[in-house]
Amino acid sequence: xxxxxxxFALINSFILILMAIGFNLTFGISGVANFAYGALYIxxxxxxxxxxxxxxxxxxxxxxxxxxxxMISGALMYRFVLLRVRGQALSEVIATFGxxxxxxxxxxxxxxxxFEYTLPVFSNESFMIAGAYVDIQRIAIxxxxxxxxxxxxLFTHFTAxxxxxxxxxxxxxxxxxxxxxxxxxxxxxxxxxxxxAAIAATIIIPLGSIAPDEGYDVLIKALAICIIGxxxxxxxxxxxxxIVGFAERFTDTYIGSHWTMIVSLAAILLVLAIKxxxxxxxxxxxxxxx
Amino acid sequence: xLYLAGPRLLPAAAFLLLPLFLGVYWQKVMISVAVxxxxxxxxxxxxxxxxxxxxxxxxxxxxxxxxxxxxFYFGAPPWxxxxxxxxxGGALCTLILLPVLRLRGIYxxxxxxxxxxxxxxxxxxxxxxxxxxxxxxxTPLPSTLTEIYLATGVLLGVLFGLRRLMETDYGxxxxxxxxxxxxxxxxxxxxxxxxxxxxxxxxxxxAFAGAFMTHVYMFVGMPVFALDYSILPIAAAVVGGGGTLAxxxxxxxxxxxxxxxxxxxxxxxxxxxxxxxxxxxVAIPEGLFDYIQRKYHQMERWVEIDQ
Numbered sequence: 184x185x186x187x188x189x190x191f192a193l194i195n196s197f198i199l200i201l202m203a204i205g206f207n208l209t210f211g212i213s214g215v216a217n218f219a220y221g222a223l224y225i226x227x228x229x230x231x232x233x234x235x236x237x238x239x240x241x242x243x244x245x246x247x248x249x250x251x252x253x254m255i256s257g258a259l260m261y262r263f264v265l266l267r268v269r270g271q272a273l274s275e276v277i278a279t280f281g282x283x284x285x286x287x288x289x290x291x292x293x294x295x296x297x298f299e300y301t302l303p304v305f306s307n308e309s310f311m312i313a314g315a316y317v318d319i320q321r322i323a324i325x326x327x328x329x330x331x332x333x334x335x336x337l338f339t340h341f342t343a344x345x346x347x348x349x350x351x352x353x354x355x356x357x358x359x360x361x362x363x364x365x366x367x368x369x370x371x372x373x374x375x376x377x378x379x380a381a382i383a384a385t386i387i388i389p390l391g392s393i394a395p396d397e398g399y400d401v402l403i404k405a406l407a408i409c410i411i412g413x414x415x416x417x418x419x420x421x422x423x424x425x426i427v428g429f430a431e432r433f434t435d436t437y438i439g440s441h442w443t444m445i446v447s448l449a450a451i452l453l454v455l456a457i458k459x460x461x462x463x464x465x466x467x468x469x470x471x472x473x
Numbered sequence: 474x475l476y477l478a479g480p481r482l483l484p485a486a487a488f489l490l491l492p493l494f495l496g497v498y499w500q501k502v503m504i505s506v507a508v509x510x511x512x513x514x515x516x517x518x519x520x521x522x523x524x525x526x527x528x529x530x531x532x533x534x535x536x537x538x539x540x541x542x543x544x545f546y547f548g549a550p551p552w553x554x555x556x557x558x559x560x561x562g563g564a565l566c567t568l569i570l571l572p573v574l575r576l577r578g579i580y581x582x583x584x585x586x587x588x589x590x591x592x593x594x595x596x597x598x599x600x601x602x603x604x605x606x607x608x609x610x611x612t613p614l615p616s617t618l619t620e621i622y623l624a625t626g627v628l629l630g631v632l633f634g635l636r637r638l639m640e641t642d643y644g645x646x647x648x649x650x651x652x653x654x655x656x657x658x659x660x661x662x663x664x665x666x667x668x669x670x671x672x673x674x675x676x677x678x679x680a681f682a683g684a685f686m687t688h689v690y691m692f693v694g695m696p697v698f699a700l701d702y703s704i705l706p707i708a709a710a711v712v713g714g715g716g717t718l719a720x721x722x723x724x725x726x727x728x729x730x731x732x733x734x735x736x737x738x739x740x741x742x743x744x745x746x747x748x749x750x751x752x753x754x755v756a757i758p759e760g761l762f763d764y765i766q767r768k769y770h771q772m773e774r775w776v777e778i779d780q
Contacts, residue, residue, distance in 0.1 A: 268754060268758075274758065277711065278750070278754050280527070280750070282751055284704065284744075284747035288740055288744045289744045403587070441594070451583070452573075455584050456584075
């Protein structure tokens with residue numbers, strides 16, 4: 184039981200990291216807190232579902248297409264809405280929150296809820312690990328999570344675009360003097376964040392079903408991880424993912440499933456009240472509190 | 474004379490006389506208008522102090538639960554339960570948010586977004602105060618007209634009272650905190666104390682709305698912490714125009730009857746609110762009230778031109 188809990192806690196941690204990493208990328212680079220993140224996650228899942236079941240495309244094609252479309256919609260959202268309120272953090276929050284609300288409630292209105300609204304798993308086989316059955320999907324989540332984190336690190340450290348991203352994150356004006364187009368970088372960052380949300384949806388949704396409420400949950404979880412780890416810090420996301428992932432799974436096993444969500448919410452509140460930069464954040468102290 | 478008094482008398486007269494001519498259904502709508510206008514003004518007051526809240530439902534729900542508990546467990550009649558719940562609910566909200574008062578901007582917003590969600594989960598997990606079922610069977614207010622005049626009376630009092638308050642030196646300090654908190658600190662003013670006071674005023678208004686609705690619906694439960702009570706006030710304040718208080722009321726007067734008229738389309742209403750928020754924040758960030766006010770003042774300077 185104990186070993187099994189640890190295995191599932193590990194998997195849960197990777198689920199949380201996958202959910203949070205896109206939000207974190209966007210915030211870290213352009214400073215846009217994308218509150219439509221959960222909505223983009225659900226939207227890509229519904230797009231995938233539509234292409235699979237109504238257009239009868241193969242799984243890989245629908246996954247790639249929905250990830251692409253989500254990236255495009257992220258970029259459009261930045262170009263047509265966020266660009267006009269750039270720099271006013273609270274207007275950005277209200278605008279993205281409004282967009283997310285509109286998307287999620289539209290899906291709720293369309294009534295696409297139920298067990299048939301889910302994406303297929305890669306394979307139905309399962310393994311025996313430390314006394315617990317773990318299916319291929321969950322192992323894939325761990326592997327893809329590791330690959331994504333590694334890929335993201337390589338991307339931000341060794342490619343021109345990635346270096347431009349980091350330059351914008353460090354000091355936008357100085358980056359401008361080096362000829363880096365900050366609007367372009369910010370568009371890409373929102374778009375990449377949306378793409379990461381879509382990738383997360385493609386591999387996590389098969390474990391459950393697509394539901395609009397899930398969108399709010401994903402947003403809250405992404406917020407929780409990013410706040411605890413420090414907004415904009417990738418290392419922080421990983422550590423916070425493990426902390427919350429283990430805490431959630433252990434409360435679930437030993438206290439009760441009702442308390443799972445409360446643990447992550449309480450963790451956010453505690454971190455915000457004590458150290459708003461998070462565990463690894465190197466944000467500017469005076470911008471957070473006075 | 475009428476140039477100055479007109480815009481002030483118009484809403485007062487409308488809120489006081491209209492209930493007499495409306496049918497029962499639209500009277501209920503008017504109660505909703507008043508409640509959401511109160512919540513929107515409480516949001517606006519916080520926003521003017523530089524604290525953007527994404528969780529007005531916290532204030533609303535706290536007032537609703539305190540009043541419900543007083544009435545359900547202790548049998549307090551509404552005219553005792555509502556005032557106590559107003560003050561106590563406001564004080565409780567202030568206490569809850571006190572540790573995070575130092576946070577600025579988006580960090581404060583995130584806390585306010587999370588607290589009501591967490592309270593819902595706690596009520597669900599511990600099953601206190603009726604758990605998921607909620608408490609029902611509260612004592613109603615004597616008649617619909619009493620309900621309406623209580624709501625609109627408080628609304629008008631809060632509207633004109635707060636507008637006057639924001640004109641005084643006290644209000645100037647609050648606005649100063651929004652514009653540049655460090656320079657206010659430099660002037661030797663304790664901004665935390667002022668922020669606490671603003672938070673208390675704002676949450677008291679929200680708690681009154683909640684306590685009042687408990688006795689109108691004769692029910693209190695988890696829906697009082699729902700997203701509706703957080704989103705609609707923000708939408709109202711953004712549509713009407715933030716920073717004026719009258720704009721928040723105007724927004725509620727437009728949005729609530731609109732949402733009643735659109736009741737037929739059900740869930741699409743919230744989609745519309747979301748889009749309203751985006752369109753107004755991008756296209757008309759000043760809001761409707763500022764626009765109307767500007768046009769009104771321009772009208773006074775119109776001159777006849779001899780052809």
